[in-house]
Amino acid sequence: MVSTAKPRWEQAIERMRCRVDQTLESLQSEFPHWAEAATGTWTTTVDGDWTGGAWPGMLWLFARRTGSSRYLDAARLWSSRLEPRAHLQTAFKGFGFYYGVALGDILCADKDAATLALDAAQSLKGQYDPRLGLIPLGGDAEESEDVGNCFSSIDSLQAVPLLFWAAEKTGEASFADVAARHTTRVLDIHMRPDGSIVQSSELNPANGKVVRHFTHKGFSESSVWARAQAWGLVYAAVALAHRPQEKRWMEQLIAGADWWLSHVPPGLVAFWDFDDPAIPNTETDTAATAIVCSALLKLGRLAPSADLRAKYQDAGELTALALINGYLTPVGAGETRSQGMLVGACFNKRRDARVRDSVTNAETIFGSYYLLESLNVLDGLIEAEKI
Numbered sequence: 001m002v003s004t005a006k007p008r009w010e011q012a013i014e015r016m017r018c019r020v021d022q023t024l025e026s027l028q029s030e031f032p033h034w035a036e037a038a039t040g041t042w043t044t045t046v047d048g049d050w051t052g053g054a055w056p057g058m059l060w061l062f063a064r065r066t067g068s069s070r071y072l073d074a075a076r077l078w079s080s081r082l083e084p085r086a087h088l089q090t091a092f093k094g095f096g097f098y099y100g101v102a103l104g105d106i107l108c109a110d111k112d113a114a115t116l117a118l119d120a121a122q123s124l125k126g127q128y129d130p131r132l133g134l135i136p137l138g139g140d141a142e143e144s145e146d147v148g149n150c151f152s153s154i155d156s157l158q159a160v161p162l163l164f165w166a167a168e169k170t171g172e173a174s175f176a177d178v179a180a181r182h183t184t185r186v187l188d189i190h191m192r193p194d195g196s197i198v199q200s201s202e203l204n205p206a207n208g209k210v211v212r213h214f215t216h217k218g219f220s221e222s223s224v225w226a227r228a229q230a231w232g233l234v235y236a237a238v239a240l241a242h243r244p245q246e247k248r249w250m251e252q253l254i255a256g257a258d259w260w261l262s263h264v265p266p267g268l269v270a271f272w273d274f275d276d277p278a279i280p281n282t283e284t285d286t287a288a289t290a291i292v293c294s295a296l297l298k299l300g301r302l303a304p305s306a307d308l309r310a311k312y313q314d315a316g317e318l319t320a321l322a323l324i325n326g327y328l329t330p331v332g333a334g335e336t337r338s339q340g341m342l343v344g345a346c347f348n349k350r351r352d353a354r355v356r357d358s359v360t361n362a363e364t365i366f367g368s369y370y371l372l373e374s375l376n377v378l379d380g381l382i383e384a385e386k387i
């Protein structure tokens, strides 16, 4: 077992708190989205885009951790600002309304957050298409192209945590039923037999059959975009936390985690796409790596044997250490940036005119969320499978 360096987790959390404080002071009404690693200046979005919920998510974590009304008030304010997105037709709203809003209920018993999260969950459940057997990306989905009601992606598993939370909050089984169907179908469509994951698919609207696989943000349709692998792992783990009896999901989660661990470079931080021919002279994706860190720590609690639990717990700890030692500022002598920026994320490597958010070596608000969540798990504030 890796020794649990608790003070190290605490110190990293304190570094991230410096950055959260600085971000709080710098923002007006728009949500942090990504920042250039060199400057730390946030690019913001008016309504939060798919990423914005990560920001109140970090504030809820600090509210719970510190008990300070400063973070609680800020979390409530930023959470409420997501309200205009509650009825958008996008599978990705599950991300914002789970981490940005439902976490207010889970971590801080906030009633307004619970009400808003349930409103979004009700709308999200209504996006389920029984012919396709899943929630399609939706006409308002935030990708560069090819979205709508015939398209799916592994990223759309972002719908799953909000729906399972809503099922537990209300006792209405229909939320969990849609979450389970969506999980099964999206994993089956996008996971290859070797445990690697392709990002995107087009479906025949008449019968749900897969027309083609492709990628919105990866290198190619036959490559492994690091965040495709990461999203598949973390949401398979969340789904299993709610339905531990689903053997197929567990087999897929273990296959996907083992694929990651046997392909990630020795330093444990992934390149943006595992098949970029320029490797090692290409960009890392610390956001993908932080998402996988969260998934490994969950698997460290959920895997079916003590040996497997120890294996994935150790891998999660080592991944967190790789991120905080190599990519969480300060990362070198003479550092002038704020402490606690997780740099080295690749939001989008593609640079053609239709692509949004083409930026590499960035700090992303969602990558930072998953590292902060993982550190709070390692530090013992929250249990990995409860979030």
Ligand code: GLY
Pocket (backbone or CB within 6 Å): 155, 217, 227
């Ligand atoms: N669409 C989610 C992502 O860019 O990771």
